[in-house]
Amino acid sequence: MPTSRKKTLDALKFYCESHNFAGHDPYDALNSPLLRGMSFGNKYLRIAFTQGLKRLPFNLRSLFLVPKDYNPKGLGLFIWGYTKLYKREKNPLYLTQIEKLLNLLDGCKTPIQLDSRLRGNDSAELDTGLRRYDGAAGHGWGYNFDWQSRAFFVPKYTPTVVNSSFIGHALLDTFAFTNLTRAKDLALPIGTFITQSLNRLNEDGTVCFSYTPIDHYFVHNANLLGASLLIRLYKETDNQEYKITALAALAYAMKHQRPDGSWFYAEKDIAHWIDSFHTGFNLQAIRYFLDLGFAEEYRAQYEKGVRFYTDNFFLADGTPKYYHDRVYPIDIHSPAQAIVFFSGLGRQYETLTKKILNWMIENMQGPSGAFYFQKHRYYTNKIPYMRWSQAWAFHALTEYFYNMNGAN
Numbered sequence: 001m002p003t004s005r006k007k008t009l010d011a012l013k014f015y016c017e018s019h020n021f022a023g024h025d026p027y028d029a030l031n032s033p034l035l036r037g038m039s040f041g042n043k044y045l046r047i048a049f050t051q052g053l054k055r056l057p058f059n060l061r062s063l064f065l066v067p068k069d070y071n072p073k074g075l076g077l078f079i080w081g082y083t084k085l086y087k088r089e090k091n092p093l094y095l096t097q098i099e100k101l102l103n104l105l106d107g108c109k110t111p112i113q114l115d116s117r118l119r120g121n122d123s124a125e126l127d128t129g130l131r132r133y134d135g136a137a138g139h140g141w142g143y144n145f146d147w148q149s150r151a152f153f154v155p156k157y158t159p160t161v162v163n164s165s166f167i168g169h170a171l172l173d174t175f176a177f178t179n180l181t182r183a184k185d186l187a188l189p190i191g192t193f194i195t196q197s198l199n200r201l202n203e204d205g206t207v208c209f210s211y212t213p214i215d216h217y218f219v220h221n222a223n224l225l226g227a228s229l230l231i232r233l234y235k236e237t238d239n240q241e242y243k244i245t246a247l248a249a250l251a252y253a254m255k256h257q258r259p260d261g262s263w264f265y266a267e268k269d270i271a272h273w274i275d276s277f278h279t280g281f282n283l284q285a286i287r288y289f290l291d292l293g294f295a296e297e298y299r300a301q302y303e304k305g306v307r308f309y310t311d312n313f314f315l316a317d318g319t320p321k322y323y324h325d326r327v328y329p330i331d332i333h334s335p336a337q338a339i340v341f342f343s344g345l346g347r348q349y350e351t352l353t354k355k356i357l358n359w360m361i362e363n364m365q366g367p368s369g370a371f372y373f374q375k376h377r378y379y380t381n382k383i384p385y386m387r388w389s390q391a392w393a394f395h396a397l398t399e400y401f402y403n404m405n406g407a408n
Contacts, residue, residue, distance in 0.1 A: 008361050009397045011369030016390050021078055021101065022068045023386025024061050026373065029053040030146040031156075032064040046148035057381045072141035072157075074387030075105045076167035079174055079183075081391075081398035087177040088402055098174060102182055105167065109139045109186070110159045112197045112213065138192030140164035142212070150270070152215040160212050161198060164190045165225035169288075172232055184236070191233040191242050194226045206252035207245065219266045221278040224253050224285035231289055250289060253282065254298050261301070261308035262324065274324045276313040280337035283309060287344070306345075310352065314338070318355025330375040332389045335360035336396035343403040350404065357400060360393070 029050040030036050039045040053060065079101045086094035140159025147154050154160075171187035174180060199210035201218045208218040209226045227249035234242040257263055263282055265271045286302045289295040312324040313334070320334035321327045338356050342349040364372045370384035371393040384390065 005357070005361065005397070006401075008365060008369075009394075009401065012365070012371065012390065012394055012397065013369075015369040015384075016078065016386070016394060017097075019068075019386065021075065021104070021386065022070050023384070023390070024059065024066060024068055025071055025143075025145065025385055026054045026383075026388050027143070027147050028061070028066055028069070028145040029064070030148070031069070031144070032061070032066045034064050036146070043148055043153065046146075046153070047150070050148060057379055057383070059383045068386075069144045070104055070108065071144050071387035071391075072105060072108045073143070073163045073166055074391035075101050075108075076141070076163070076170045077387075077391035077395045079105065079167075080170035081394040083170065083174045083177050084398040084402040095178060098178060098180065098183075102174075102180070102186070105141070106182075106186060108144065108157065109141055110157050111139045112159065112193050138189035138194075138196065140190055140193040140197070141167050149217075151217045152212075154212055154214065158212050158214060159193060159197075161194060161209050161222045161226040162211070164193060165222075165229040168229040169232070172236070188233065188237065191230055191237070191239065194230060195241055195245055198226070201252075203252060204255075205248065206255055207248045208252045209249060217266070217268075219271070220253055220256065220263045221265075221281040221285070223249050224282050227253075228285035228288040231292055231294060235292060246289075247294065250286070250295055250298070253286075254301055257301055257305065261304035261306075262312075263305075275334075276309075276320055276322055276324075277331070277333040277337040279305070279309050279313065279324075280341045284337075284341050284344075309338075309341075310349075314352065314356065318352070318357075318359040320356055320359070328375070328377045329381075330363075332360075332364055332371050332373060333392055335364070336392040339396040340399045343400045346403070353400065353404070357396075360396070365393075 027050055030046060035049045039049060079098055082094045082097045082101070085091065086098065141163045142156065142158045142160055143163065144156055146156050168187045168190040171183045174183035175187070194209065197213045199213065199216050201208040208223045211217050211219055211222050227246040230242040230246035233239065234246065253263070256267060262274045262279065265273050265275065265278055283302065283305050286298065290299060290302065313321045315321070319327065320330060320338055322329055322331055322334055335356050339353055342353040363375060366372060366382060368384070371389045373381040373383050373385055373389050
């Protein structure tokens with residue numbers, strides 16, 4: 001990594017460490033005791049308060065008594081970043097940070113029990129397939145705030161397949177790169193959470209996981225992320241259920257890939273958009289299967305997806321678009337995930353990766369070292385969210401540093 005880019009990473013690392021990895025989040029409005037009370041449990045007021053604070057280009061969270069807090073997904077991404085730095089440099093200070101972050105992550109995991117209140121009242125009606133309910137059903141990680149979507153309400157720390165899968169990948173790499181058995185011990189129970197606690201859509205021999213144990217919303221990136229972690233856990237445990245379920249979930253996604261190589265966010269009519277970073281998540285998840293020697297029959301579809309991603313989400317100067325058919329708002333997730341994905345493909349995509357990286361640094365990093373949230377056509381939202389912006393930028397920069405071997 002050139003000196004300027006290394007300084008970029010160092011400045012970001014200093015910012016995150018000086019704030020002890022805690023901060024606000026775009027979606028944490030309901031952590032405000034004032035706004036939570038004023039919502040009266042009403043779905044539309046919860047959405048209004050959350051979206052209102054999210055869309056403001058200035059941060060009013062302190063005014064509404066929203067505390068700065070640890071976000072489990074952010075902690076996982078920071079662990080992943082320090083793990084890659086340690087793998088390259090063997091600096092014992094990075095190992096100290098990893099162990100500190102593992103303590104924080106361990107403290108906010110959510111154990112899942114057979115009689116957990118999270119599963120709702122209709123769990124007995126669900127097709128359990130190979131699932132076995134024998135008490136504890138593993139653990140996962142959620143968000144440190146209540147959140148309300150158009151489809152359902154999720155209490156804080158309700159584990160999600162997205163959070164748990166990202167964290168699981170980070171933990172497995174941490175074990176592989178540092179030999180810290182604690183990381184592996186934290187990763188293994190996630191497989192039980194995914195296979196036993198999530199609801200499933202069964203379709204022609206394929207399956208799609210729900211986002212959480214309490215909803216029936218089936219999203220491609222969430223399903224693929226869960227499947228990709230299961231296939232890695234199969235390699236660690238030789239648990240045949242993990243392999244069978246992972247391949248069935250992958251088959252669901254490949255069945256619904258569109259002719260041009262893209263995926264809708266979800267198959268429901270209200271979710272027929274195609275965006276940048278979720279496309280990147282899908283492709284990265286599929287790549288785990290291919291790298292581990294599975295799903296060769298889907299390689300052509302994967303490569304078509306990579307071409308769609310490459311051809312439809314970036315301008316000539318590396319500007320990352322949010323959607324395949326329009327640019328704004330440019331969210332920090334878009335360049336960050338692109339850097340993660342394309343740097344992992346090596347020299348073939350080196351030019352594109354550098355363009356995206358340079359654009360992200362020049363347009364979305366502030367003088368403090370922190371990265372901005374979103375760039376709109378006429379203004380930039382510069383709020384330095386810890387999980388959404390800093391953890392993702394850290395993940396991207398450390399992945400680039402690791403994969404590109406310091407390339408100019």
